[in-house]
Amino acid sequence: MKLSVIGTGYLGAVHAAAMASLGFDVVGVDVDPGRIDRLRAGSAPFYEPEFDALLAQVMATGHLTWSVDYADLADADVHFLCVGTPQRRGSHAADLRYVWDAVEALIPHLRPDSILAGKSTVPVGTAEAIEGRIAHGWTGDAAHRPLVVWNPEFLREGFAVEDTLRPDRIVVGVPAGPHGERAAEVMRQVYAAQMAEGIPLLVTDRPTAELVKVAANAFLATKISFINAMAEVCEATGADVVTLADAIGYDARIGRKFLGAGVGFGGGCLPKDIRAFSARAGELGVDQALTFLREVDDINSRRRDRAVETARDLVGGSLRGQRVCVLGAAFKPNSDDVRDSPALDIAARIHNEGGQVVVHDPKALANDEARFPSLRYEPELRVSLGGADVVLLLTEWQEYRDLDPVATADLVAAPRLLDGRNVLDSAAWRAAGWSFRGMGREHG
Numbered sequence: 001m002k003l004s005v006i007g008t009g010y011l012g013a014v015h016a017a018a019m020a021s022l023g024f025d026v027v028g029v030d031v032d033p034g035r036i037d038r039l040r041a042g043s044a045p046f047y048e049p050e051f052d053a054l055l056a057q058v059m060a061t062g063h064l065t066w067s068v069d070y071a072d073l074a075d076a077d078v079h080f081l082c083v084g085t086p087q088r089r090g091s092h093a094a095d096l097r098y099v100w101d102a103v104e105a106l107i108p109h110l111r112p113d114s115i116l117a118g119k120s121t122v123p124v125g126t127a128e129a130i131e132g133r134i135a136h137g138w139t140g141d142a143a144h145r146p147l148v149v150w151n152p153e154f155l156r157e158g159f160a161v162e163d164t165l166r167p168d169r170i171v172v173g174v175p176a177g178p179h180g181e182r183a184a185e186v187m188r189q190v191y192a193a194q195m196a197e198g199i200p201l202l203v204t205d206r207p208t209a210e211l212v213k214v215a216a217n218a219f220l221a222t223k224i225s226f227i228n229a230m231a232e233v234c235e236a237t238g239a240d241v242v243t244l245a246d247a248i249g250y251d252a253r254i255g256r257k258f259l260g261a262g263v264g265f266g267g268g269c270l271p272k273d274i275r276a277f278s279a280r281a282g283e284l285g286v287d288q289a290l291t292f293l294r295e296v297d298d299i300n301s302r303r304r305d306r307a308v309e310t311a312r313d314l315v316g317g318s319l320r321g322q323r324v325c326v327l328g329a330a331f332k333p334n335s336d337d338v339r340d341s342p343a344l345d346i347a348a349r350i351h352n353e354g355g356q357v358v359v360h361d362p363k364a365l366a367n368d369e370a371r372f373p374s375l376r377y378e379p380e381l382r383v384s385l386g387g388a389d390v391v392l393l394l395t396e397w398q399e400y401r402d403l404d405p406v407a408t409a410d411l412v413a414a415p416r417l418l419d420g421r422n423v424l425d426s427a428a429w430r431a432a433g434w435s436f437r438g439m440g441r442e443h444g
C-alpha cells in the first residue's frame with residue numbers, strides 16, 4: 001500500500017516517517033519548498049526528540065520521499081491530510097484555508113477507490129463538507145469515488161514519535177454503508193502493526209471522530225484550568241496547590257496527570273482548539289453546552305497576569321529598569337514551539353512594563369526571535385542569569401530543574417525567583433537565601 005501525507009509540520013512529518021518505518025511507501029508533500037528541501041536532506045525543520053534519528057533511519061530505506069508537487073502523490077491509496085488549522089484572525093473559529101487549499105490541490109490527482117484520511121483538527125462537519133466537494137468534482141464511476149474518513153491525531157509535541165507509533169487509541173470515522181466498511185478495512189490494514197500490539201482501533205461515524213479530538217483537548221484544558229482555579233483559591237487562603245493536587249490525584253477517578261498548576265497551557269493546540277470548539281458549538285446552536293470553555297480560557301489567561309504580578313511583587317512593586325531573567329520560552333519543555341507560549345507572553349508583558357528581559361531557552365530561541373524581536377535572547381544559561389534582579393522559571397526544562405540554588409545565587413544580582421511551573425524544591429531554594437514564590441503555593 002502506498003501512502004501520502006499532506007502537510008509536513010510536527011504532525012505530518014512525524015506521521016510520514018513513522019508510517020515509512022513500518023514498511024509503507026510514503027510521500028510527504030508540502031507547499032513550502034524550504035521545508036521539503038530540509039526534509040530531503042534528512043534534517044528536521046523543527047525540534048522533536050527522536051525524530052532526527054527516525055528520519056535518518058527511514059530515509060536510508062528509500063521508503064520515504066518528499067515533494068512539493070501534488071502529482072507525486074497520485075498513486076497513493078491513502079492520503080493523510082495533516083495541514084494546520086490555526087485560529088482565524090479576529091475570531092475564535094478555526095481557519096480552514098489550508099485544509100481547503102490542500103483538498104483543491106489533491107482533487108485532480110485522486111484516483112478511484114483512494115481514501116482521504118483527515119488528521120487535522122477540524123470543526124465537526126468538515127469531513128462531510130470535503131466529501132461533498134470531492135463528489136461534486138468527480139467525473140469517474142460513482143461506485144469508486146474516493147472516500148473521506150476522519151482519523152484524528154492525539155500526539156503530544158515532545159513525544160510525537162512515540163505517540164504516533166504507539167498511540168493510546170486509534171479512531172477512524174467512516175461514512176455510512178458499504179463504502180464505510182471498505183474504508184474501515186483499508187484503515188485496519190494501515191494500522192495493522194499498532195493493532196497487533198493491542199492498541200484499540202475504534203471505528204465510528206465521522207462527526208464522532210471529529211469530536212473525539214476536540215473533546216479530548218477540551219477535557220485536558222479543563223483539567224489544567226481546574227487546578228489553576230484551585231491555585232487561585234490557595235493563594236487567597238495560604239493553602240498549597242501542589243499538595244492539594246497530590247491528594248486529589250490519588251483518587252483513581254481524578255488521577256494526578258494534567259494537574260500541574262502554574263502559568264497555564266499554551267501551544268498550537270489546546271488554546272485554539274477550545275476556542276474553535278466553542279465557536280462551532282455556537283454555529284450549531286448549542287453554545288450553552290460549552291460556555292464553561294470560556295471560563296477555562298479566562299482562568300488560563302489569569303495565570304499569566306498572576307505571574308507578572310508576582311514578578312512585580314518580588315522586585316518591590318515596579319518592573320521598570322529591573323533585569324528579569326526568563327527561563328524557558330517554548331510552550332512546554334522538549335519542544336521549540338512558541339505558539340501561544342505562556343512564557344513568551346509573560347516575558348513580553350514584562351518588557352512592556354519597562355523590565356529588561358533576558359530570555360533563555362535550550363531550543364526555542366530562533367523561533368522566539370522571529371515572534372518577539374524586541375526581547376533579548378541569550379543562549380548561555382549562566383549569562384542569562386548573570387546580574388538578574390529576579391528569575392522567572394516559566395517552562396520546566398530539565399536543566400532548570402537541575403539548577404543548584406547555592407551556585408545560582410552567586411550569579412544573580414538578587415536571589416528572587418518565581419517557579420512558574422511548581423517544579424523546584426522550595427525549601428532548598430529558600431534555605432539558599434532565595435525569596436521564592438510558586439504558583440498557588442505558600443509565600444516565601
Ligand code: UDX
Binds near residue numbers: 260
Ligand atoms: C496537546 C494534547 O495533549 C495532544 O493530545 C493533542 O494532540 C495536541 O494538544 P501538546 O499541545 O503537545 O498536546 O501539549 P501538552 O503536553 O498537552 O501540554 C499543553 C500545555 O499544557 C503546555 O503548555 C503545558 O505546559 C500545559 N500543562 C500541561 C500544564 O500547564 N499543566 C499540566 O499539568 C499539563
